[in-house]
Amino acid sequence: GAVVSQHPSWVICKSGTSVKIECRSLDFQATTMFWYRQFPKQSLMLMATSNEGSKATYEQGVEKDKFLINHASLTLSTLTVTSAHPEDSSFYICSAGTVEYGYTFGSGTRLTVV
Amino acid sequence: DAKTTQPPSMDCAEGRAANLPCNHSTISGNEYVYWYRQIHSQGPQYIIHGLKNNETNEMASLIITEDRKSSTLILPHATLRDTAVYYCIVRGGGAGNNRKLIWGLGTSLAVNP
Secondary structure, three states: OOOEEEEOOEEEEOOOOOEEEEEEEOOOOOOEEEEEEEOOOOOOEEEEEEEOOOOOEEOOOOOOOOEEEEEEEOOEEEEEEOOOOHHHOEEEEEEEEEOOOEEEEOOOEEEEEO | OOOOEOOOEEEEEOOOOEEEEEEOOOOOOOOEEEEEEEOOOOOOEEEEEEOOOOEEOOOOEEEEOOOOOEEEEEEOOOOHHHOEEEEEEEEOOOOOOOOOOOOOOOEEEEEEO
16 A cells, blocks of 8 residues: 555656656545655755645745646646756656655656756 | 764675664654665665664564664665665654655665675
8 A cells, every 4th residue: 555656757858848747646645745856876855845735835945936846636746847957857756645654655757858 | 853874885695684773863752763765766665664662564673772862774684676775764743744854865785695
């Protein structure tokens, strides 16, 4: 139980285009989801906390207009990277909380902007 | 949430026990110790968590010192597939699901044949 499905697992896009990443909780409802970014050989960096039915809370230094988060249902949160640039290339990971396991994570999305 | 300190890297021979230490000297009474691991290019995987007592599951054992200022994750019979970065995280608020986690650099465990 407590599976989070993240899609796509990898994506290549051109500079200036937008990319949407989906995160679904498959067998539980998640009122809160978290979005992370991870650069090579670095730890996970929290970008924002996504709350169902309300606006996301962004960490300091993360541009909310560039990284659009939508959490319209208890099982789906999306992250849209708008007007992507090569420096946005990274590994993006979502997670959701469960009572039994604390947090469970998606498999991650490798974004490459060319 | 309390900060944790872990050695940056460790080696272990296949089939032997891997003991990964974590220091969390500023932990407070209601904070849990969680362990996750991340295999290259994958999302983190939950391993185990505990508050005061030692815990064991099918993956690992967690030993928490009596003063709760440190803990050790034990993989009893390490395999090559256990090669990963292991993160020790301390989080308050009980087992709730809406507190953000603070990630350190973890311990990169290399299991050698």
